[in-house]
Amino acid sequence: MDLRDAVSAFSPVVVRIRQLSASHFALAPDKLRERAAVEEEIQGLVADIASRAERLGTTLDDMFRLINASLAATRKDTAAPTGEYARYLADENCRAHAQERQIERQIGVLQRNLETATASRIAADRACAGFVAGYARRGEAKAAAK
Numbered sequence: 001m002d003l004r005d006a007v008s009a010f011s012p013v014v015v016r017i018r019q020l021s022a023s024h025f026a027l028a029p030d031k032l033r034e035r036a037a038v039e040e041e042i043q044g045l046v047a048d049i050a051s052r053a054e055r056l057g058t059t060l061d062d063m064f065r066l067i068n069a070s071l072a073a074t075r076k077d078t079a080a081p082t083g084e085y086a087r088y089l090a091d092e093n094c095r096a097h098a099q100e101r102q103i104e105r106q107i108g109v110l111q112r113n114l115e116t117a118t119a120s121r122i123a124a125d126r127a128c129a130g131f132v133a134g135y136a137r138r139g140e141a142k143a144a145a146k
Contacts, residue, residue, distance in 0.1 A: 002056070003058065006052050006053075006063070007066045008070070010048075010049050010052065010063070014068070015071070015078055015079045017042055018080065020042050020045075021042065021081075021085075022079065022081065022085050023038060024038040025085045049064070
């Protein structure tokens with residue numbers, strides 16, 4: 001089975017994942033059991049696609065890109081997100097990108113702080129080593145003076 005066959009075989013699965021995601025979004029947060037069942041079904045479907053992608057020598061993300069492009073080219077109802085659910089997904093995406101950028105900035109600050117702290121520690125180690133080395137001579141000079 002080649003990639004084209006996998007894309008056509010899994011297009012209905014992606015439509016099902018979209019439907020399940022929309023129903024998961026519509027469920028009230030207090031319906032934990034129902035939400036868990038939907039999440040489990042989605043994870044099972046994604047795992048099937050991932051195993052096929054691995055056998056074909058591609059990644060899950062690439063497989064989803066190909067399937068989504070194929071679905072976008074069709075005129076059928078593909079259960080693409082709309083309305084409030086589409087806005088929610090867009091907001092989640094923006095939040096994730098913003099959080100990633102914030103963490104990258106924080107990592108940069110921490111790396112600069114680490115460089116400064118390392119330089120300070122090295123300077124302190126050198127000063128301490130110089131003090132200890134000089135202390136023995138000063139002590140000898142005091143002992144000889146007595």
